[in-house]
Amino acid sequence: MSINAIKPFVCINCGHRVRELYKKYSNTLKTTHCDKCHQITDKYIEFEEFIILIDALLLDSCAFRHIIYNGNFKIHWKVFFVVLLLESFALCRYKHDSGRIASSHLHERGFYMCTIQNIGDA
The missing domain is CATH 1.10.287 (Helix Hairpins)
Structure with missing residues (x-):
């Protein structure tokens, strides 16, 4: 069973459900685009947790969506x-x-x- 079947992801820009956040090609990751808003599904998958926390403290709704739906935060x-x-x-x-x-x-x-x-x- 893949991780996508366990935990559905969402686009951090519009909240639309997506199948995957990125595609892995050998040693690189390529971010996917949302079918609804056509923006990068989740830009925060490439960011350090500290930067995400700063954006959350600045009350950025995209950072909150990443933390709640797509992130692997334990904090x-x-x-x-x-x-x-x-x-x-x-x-x-x-x-x-x-x-x-x-x-x-x-x-x-x-x-x-x-x-x-x-x-x-x-």
Whole structure:
């Protein structure tokens, strides 16, 4: 049984299901193109995991599609944790700038409350 039958792949650009992400010719890989959007199916198969994580932290939907559907990541919880902390910090700064959180609560209690709120919203 091939790996394609076990785990279906998707195009990271449009989300369309595809049979394969690349074709292997002797020692080289050739990326495939999506039948629907005609773009490279998954450009991230040639990237280092660190670059993919940076794109995920920048909230690139293509990077998330690669991680969830096509990637062989074993660190999903780390990505979730980093995105949660960044989102909590952004929410805390927004509340501080709009006057909902006093300056003295910004560093500790406000951040913790925003983190709890983000966990509840997820």
